[in-house]
Each structure stands twice: as structure tokens, then as C-alpha cells.
Amino acid sequence: MLDDLDRNLLEILVRDARTSLKELAAQVGLSSPSVSERLRRLEERGVIRAFTVEIDPLALGYTLQAIVRIRPLPGKLHIVQKLIEEIAEFGECDKVTGDDCFVARLFVRSIGDLDGILDRIADKAETSTAIIKAQPIRRRPPPLGARSAPSS
Amino acid sequence: MLDDLDRNLLEILVRDARTSLKELAAQVGLSSPSVSERLRRLEERGVIRAFTVEIDPLALGYTLQAIVRIRPLPGKLHIVQKLIEEIAEFGECDKVTGDDCFVARLFVRSIGDLDGILDRIADKAETSTAIIKAQPIRRRPPPLGARSAPSS
DNA sequence: CTGAAATGCTTGACGATCTCGACCGAAATC
DNA sequence: GATTTCGGTCGAGATCGTCAAGCATTTCAG
Known part of the structure; x- marks a missing residue:
């Protein structure tokens, strides 16, 4: 479903999504x-979900990150989920x-x-919060290397 | 440090990093x-960390995601961290x-x-694994809205 | 208060890039 | 073995990004 050329393109684009078609073409040995x-087809098929920009939260003043485990009280699962979705800080x-039902x-x-945000959930779920001290690995895609055999 | 124009630009780029300068210029009311x-300065300052492409793990055959909490055994912290970094599936x-020292x-x-991957860590750390059943919120940046007052 | 320097913007032209249509060749189908 | 389909190249026209020059506003020194 994905050949080496596609994987190659993805790899380059993950590193720099602004690489020009010309440059991409040169690197994989195709015409632009x-x-x-x-690329059009990779997008169409949903392999490429989006071209986006990674923003440093610090630059926006978000000096703190936390991992919150959330266990909704009986019967509150949907309300809690909706609440989480609505709070933009998640x-x-x-x-x-x-x-733990949710990890956020x-x-x-x-x-x-x-504290303010957790308070908004406190009466609907139990939470355990862990402050992030460092990020040994920042978001990265899974290995693009050769696919394993499908159902054959 | 960031004005409304910058925030506006970031917002547009998060949605589509391929928006042309011309289009950006039109939307914020500036020249290209x-x-x-x-943009050059946003990158220079590190506000924009990267232009990248978001890939659907499913398209690469990664049908399963898990959150793993990792508690290294005494004295093994650094070895464990190094190991995690080297395993591309993280x-x-x-x-x-x-x-829990690490959440991955x-x-x-x-x-x-x-199982294979967790085995590689098993003799150096305790792990608790939670399989991801759904993703109510996929990676998104924190709110770009107005900055709170700095140290003034 | 005056003038100079710095900042951030616009404009217009040039060069590079992307896109579209026409065409081609190999592989799979019948 | 002919035909259809898929993926590729090439070239022209349109689009886009970049650069230099110039202008307005603000800031600061004299």
C-alpha cells in the first residue's frame, strides 16, 4: 500500500514540510x-493527516505541562469526556x-x-496528576521502515 | 512578545502549514x-518549532497504541531512559x-x-501498560489566545 | 523642540516554483 | 495478443516567493 518512495517522501516531509516539490523530486528521483x-494521494488516503506547524508552548506562556489520569465517577463518563474536550488546555x-479511564x-x-482546571473536574472524577519535568522524547512518528506482512 | 497578528498567523498555519504567504497576507491584512x-522571526525565536506533517500511524500498520508508565529499578534510571530513546516505537x-518516572x-x-518491546525493559524497570481504546483529543496546541500578564 | 536612527511596512520586478494538459510506456486484463 | 489502466515525463502558462528600494512612525539624544 505504501512503497519505498512514499515512505521516503514522508520521512523528508516529517523533517520539513516546506520542502519544495522540486527538492522532493530530486531526492527520490522523480519529476515534480x-x-x-x-502527495495528493497520500493525503486523500489519510496517510498524511495534515500539514501543520509545531508550536513551542513555552512561547505562548505555558510554562507547565502535566499528565493527568482521570477516572470518572460512576455514570459520569460522558460528562467528563465532554468537559475535557471543551477545556482547551487539554x-x-x-x-x-x-x-484510569482517560490519560490527558x-x-x-x-x-x-x-488547580483551577482540575477543580472543574473534581466533582465528576478522580484525578491523579503528574507534573512533567522533562521530555526525553518529543512527539515523533512511529518508524516509517518497511511494513510487516499484512494478512497474507 | 507575540502580537495578535502573530497569533493569527500561527492559528492559520496550525490548520494548514501550506497556506501561501499571499493567502496569509490577505487574511491578516499585511503584504507578503x-x-x-x-514567520522568519517566529522560527528564529523558536516559537515555531517546525513545519511538519502529521502521519496516521494506522497507515503504517501501527494498529495499536499504548500508554506505558515506567518506573526504573534503583540505579537504572539512565539506562532505562537511553533504552526508551533508542526504541523507535516510543x-x-x-x-x-x-x-512513575516516565510516561510514554x-x-x-x-x-x-x-510484548516484545516491554520485555526489553522488564529487567530494568517496572511498567504498567494501558491500551488506547480511543482518542477523544488528538494532539493539538494550547490555546493561542491573549497572553497573561508577564512579570510586571 | 529638533533631528537622526531604527523599526516595520509597502511596492514592484525578477526568478523560482507549481500546475495543467498532452503524451508515453509498462503491466495487468480479457 | 490487443486493450485498458496506471504511473510516469515534458513543456508552457500561471502563481508564488524574494529582494531591493523607499516611506511612515516611533524612539532617543542633543
């Missing part, structure tokens, strides 16, 4: 229209197996803000 | 060279306060792969 067509949220990432500008 | 200059890792995101193609 071909590259353009491949920068990521996964619904997981196990006792929170961007805040101060401990006070953190 | 001005926009170009602003798509994110934060060092946090509390009992793992992309795998099968439960078997998950």
Missing part, C-alpha cells in the same frame, strides 16, 4: 508532477483500558491554572 | 514580505513527578510487538 500526485487525551496532557501557565 | 519576515516520552506512548503493530 509525480511527487505532487503522490492538548491530548486518550481513552485507555484499566482503572495539560498545558498551563501556572500551578494556579492547573 | 511582511508575513515572510514575521512516539513520545515525558519524565514526570511521582512514582508506544506505537505497535500487534500485541506481540508490544
Whole structure:
């Protein structure tokens, strides 16, 4: 479904999404229209979800990040989920197996803000919060290397 | 440090990093060279960390994601951190306060792969794994809205 | 108060880039 | 073995980005 050329293109684009078609074409050994067509299809198929820009939260004043585990009280699951989605400071949220129903990432500008946000959930769920001290690995895509055999 | 124009530009670029200078200029009411200059400085200052492309892990065969909490055994912290960094399937890792030292995101193609990777850490750390069932909020930047007052 | 320097913007022209249509060749289909 | 389809190249026209020059506003020194 994805050939080496596609993977190659993705790899280059992950590093710099502004690489010109011409440059891409040169690096994978194709003409620019071909590259353009491949990109179009990668987008169409949803392989490329978006061209975006990564912003440093610090530059926006968000000096604190936390991982919050959230266990909604009985019957409150949907209300809690909706609440999380509405709070813009949640920068990521996964619904997981196990006792903790949600694991979320929170961007805040101060401990006070953190407290304020958690308060809004406190009466609907139990939370455990871990402050992020460092980021050994910042968001990166999974390995683009060769696909394993599908169902064959 | 960031004015409304900058925030506006960032907002547009987060949605689509390929927006042309001309289009950006039109939307914020400036000329393209001005926009170009602003972007240059946003990058220079590190506000824009990168132009990148968001890839669907599923398209690469990674059908499973997990959140893994990792508690290194005494004295093994650095070895564990290094190990995590080297395993490409870890798509994110934060060092946090509390009992769990690291919280990491793992992309795998099968439960078997998950087991294989956790095995590599098993003799150096305790781990708790939660399989991701759904993603109510996918990675998004913190609110770009007005900055709070700095140290004034 | 005056003048100079710095900042941030606009304009217009040039060069590079992207896009579109026409055409071609290999591989799969019937 | 002919035909269709898919993915590729080439070249022209349109679009876009970049650069230099110039202008207005603000800031600061004299």
C-alpha cells in the first residue's frame, strides 16, 4: 500500500514540510508532477493527516505541562469526556483500558491554572496528576521502515 | 512578545502549514514580505518549532497504541531512559513527578510487538501498560489566545 | 523642540516554483 | 495478443516567493 518512495517522501516531509516539490523530486528521483500526485494521494488516503506547524508552548506562556489520569465517577463518563474536550488546555487525551479511564496532557501557565482546571473536574472524577519535568522524547512518528506482512 | 497578528498567523498555519504567504497576507491584512519576515522571526525565536506533517500511524500498520508508565529499578534510571530513546516505537516520552518516572506512548503493530518491546525493559524497570481504546483529543496546541500578564 | 536612527511596512520586478494538459510506456486484463 | 489502466515525463502558462528600494512612525539624544 505504501512503497519505498512514499515512505521516503514522508520521512523528508516529517523533517520539513516546506520542502519544495522540486527538492522532493530530486531526492527520490522523480519529476515534480509525480511527487505532487503522490502527495495528493497520500493525503486523500489519510496517510498524511495534515500539514501543520509545531508550536513551542513555552512561547505562548505555558510554562507547565502535566499528565493527568482521570477516572470518572460512576455514570459520569460522558460528562467528563465532554468537559475535557471543551477545556482547551487539554492538548491530548486518550481513552485507555484499566482503572484510569482517560490519560490527558495539560498545558498551563501556572500551578494556579492547573488547580483551577482540575477543580472543574473534581466533582465528576478522580484525578491523579503528574507534573512533567522533562521530555526525553518529543512527539515523533512511529518508524516509517518497511511494513510487516499484512494478512497474507 | 507575540502580537495578535502573530497569533493569527500561527492559528492559520496550525490548520494548514501550506497556506501561501499571499493567502496569509490577505487574511491578516499585511503584504507578503511582511508575513515572510514575521514567520522568519517566529522560527528564529523558536516559537515555531517546525513545519511538519502529521502521519496516521494506522497507515503504517501501527494498529495499536499504548500508554506505558515506567518506573526504573534503583540505579537504572539512565539506562532505562537511553533504552526508551533508542526504541523507535516510543512516539513520545515525558519524565514526570511521582512514582512513575516516565510516561510514554508506544506505537505497535500487534500485541506481540508490544510484548516484545516491554520485555526489553522488564529487567530494568517496572511498567504498567494501558491500551488506547480511543482518542477523544488528538494532539493539538494550547490555546493561542491573549497572553497573561508577564512579570510586571 | 529638533533631528537622526531604527523599526516595520509597502511596492514592484525578477526568478523560482507549481500546475495543467498532452503524451508515453509498462503491466495487468480479457 | 490487443486493450485498458496506471504511473510516469515534458513543456508552457500561471502563481508564488524574494529582494531591493523607499516611506511612515516611533524612539532617543542633543
